[in-house]
Amino acid sequence: MFLPPTGEEIVCSVVGCERQMGVTDDWVFVLSFEIVARANDSRARAGVLHTKDGDVQTPVFMPVGTLGAVKTLSPADLDEAGAQIVLGNTYHLHIRPGEDVVAHFGGLSRFAAWNKPTLTDSGGFQVFSLAENRKITEEGVTFRSHLDGASLFLSPEKSIEIQTKLGSSVMMCLDECVSNPSEYEYVEKSLALTTRWALRCKQYKEQVNSKQLLFGIVQGGVEHDLRQRSAGELAEIGFDGYAIGGLSVGEPNEVMYEVVDRVMGHIPTDKAHYLMGVGTPTDIITAIELGVDMFDCVMPTRNARHGRLFTSTGALDIKLEEHKMSGEPIDKGCNCYTCRNFTRGYLRHLFKSGEMLAFRLNSIHNITYYLSLVRGAREAIINGTFRGYKNLFH
């Protein structure tokens, strides 16, 4: 965040850009995203996202802390693994413990003793995936809690109000998620509503004068013309970053890559790009090449709790008999706490015995793997070797 002296002009710090950033007397200027390096043979780029809670080096992977905790991992574990920003779920935190409790403790980052940037989703995704008896109107969505069936209401303004109380570094606009495939007419109608909701989110954020960043979410299913329309309309409203939502929900991988590739041509290149809920290591490397900066996914932690571990030579199943007498670490190339100290044989024993330590040690390794993979991509982009990095990965 820049806090320039009153009335002073500052120049964009992106190399090669001579754009003057005007500052008025009472305006605190925030340059939300800077690009520090670009690959010369693809759209891959390395950048810095400036938030009120600190900078985030991109490309970045964001571990998912649904209820204000990444399952089985402490903030110290996340720190050692190299996490920079953690995601919290608005829907879950709204239902339990409630945003007023989180606000009472100074916001999500302090409440969870994380003390670094956080991103909250809008709550929309869980409303459409978890809640029961949804009813969508122009005003918002009425739904029943998946916990106790209580009737709840989420509007664009309510979502921003909740996220403001959660105090996240990055907020997301409320959008309607449609499943793939859906009828063209429905997707078209839905994205028009998502655009109107996005405008209301931005207006409400300005009304409450929040210093949190706000990202718009491009929808449009797998229809390229609708994705283009959604991206264009959101760009016109203007956001601190742009997310691509509604992917990895049933469509083939190649279709997802093509949608991302085409959308990238229609969202502002000077803002952060976030591909929501994606995905496998291959998906992430491919999307970085297409120009995506931010990722989140439950895959590393969920897989860890099922004994499936990611390594530089492919995924392995720690339950298998072949690991019983193995004195090897999960991955010789990994420097995480688990790989520095424990054998596959011991980790298999813990897992087979249902010891809780198994979930934690496995999660430490998988999160470290994801964070290292994306950090390596950033370094390769800066060093001009991203192509080689990607080929080596494959």
Ligand SMILES: [Zn+2]
């Ligand atoms: Zn490891």
